[in-house]
Every structure is written in structure tokens, then in C-alpha cells.
Amino acid sequence: MPKHYTDFLAKHGIKSTHQRNLVLDLLHQMNSPASAEEIYQKAALLQPTLNLSTIYRTLELFSSKNIVTKTILSETKKAIYELNTAGHKHYMVCVKCKALLPLENCPCALIEEAVSSQGGFEIIGHKLEIMGYCSRCK
Ligand SMILES: [Zn+2]
Numbered sequence: 643m644p645k646h647y648t649d650f651l652a653k654h655g656i657k658s659t660h661q662r663n664l665v666l667d668l669l670h671q672m673n674s675p676a677s678a679e680e681i682y683q684k685a686a687l688l689q690p691t692l693n694l695s696t697i698y699r700t701l702e703l704f705s706s707k708n709i710v711t712k713t714i715l716s717e718t719k720k721a722i723y724e725l726n727t728a729g730h731k732h733y734m735v736c737v738k739c740k741a742l743l744p745l746e747n748c749p750c751a752l753i754e755e756a757v758s759s760q761g762g763f764e765i766i767g768h769k770l771e772i773m774g775y776c777s778r779c780k
């Protein structure tokens with residue numbers, strides 16, 4: 643049975659349901675971002691009555707409340723989700739095996755600085771994806 647995140651969800655203005663608890667629990671167990679399909683496959687093992695659209699809606703809800711970070715990979719156009727622990731993240735994407743390797747830190751401070759020095763533009767976010775071959779595939 644999933645742990646109960648009732649208080650946590652209430653803090654974000656979300657009603658606690660069994661599915662939402664389950665999805666949160668799965669997100670806590672993952673150590674890399676996953677697509678809605680991957681999360682669904684894990685969830686369905688625990689609760690076969692769940693369907694993919696429920697998982698998808700739950701993830702979108704969490705994303706709208708900043709509980710999870712949603713990243714859309716440009717190559718596959720696939721959305722991946724993970725718990726929003728330390729703000730946003732960037733990944734190195736292996737174009738061969740599709741491995742996602744997170745960058746330790748956001749390297750974009752200099753770019754944001756350069757943009758803000760141009761004046762007149764307010765930055766609200768950025769995206770960065772580094773494509774290449776991982777150590778196994780190169
Ligand atoms: Zn690879």
C-alpha cells in the first residue's frame with residue numbers, strides 16, 4: 643500500500659486520492675525521470691484498475707502545482723517527469739540508448755546574465771539539452 647501524502651497534497655491544494663498517493667510513492671522510488679507510460683507500467687502492477695490517462699492527468703496536475711518537473715525531450719517529443727526536488731534539471735541525452743544523465747548543476751547562469759544585460763527581456767526559465775553518446779555507446 644502506498645504511503646499517505648494527505649498533508650503534502652493538501653498543502654498544494656490537491657485532494658488526496660489513492661491514485662495520487664500511489665503515483666507520488668512511485669515518483670519517490672524512482673532515481674531517474676520517467677515517462678507517463680513507464681510510471682503507468684509500475685503503477686498497474688500495484689493497482690491493475692488504473693489506466694494510463696489517470697496517470698497522465700495526475701502527472702499533469704502535479705506538474706501544474708510544481709510537485710514534479712516535466713521535461714520534454716526534443717528528439718522524441720516525449721515528456722518525462724520526476725519529483726521537483728531542487729528546481730529544474732538538465733540532462734545529457736544519449737542519442738543511441740536514450741540514457742538520461744543529469745547535470746549536477748545548471749550551467750545557464752552565464753547565458754541568463756548575458757540576456758539580462760541586453761535589457762527589456764524578463765527571463766522566466768530556460769531549456770537546455772545536451773545530445774551525444776554515453777560512455778557505453780561511444
Ligand atoms: Zn548510450
Ligand SMILES: [Zn+2]
Pocket residue numbers: 730731732748749750768770
Ligand atoms: Zn538551468
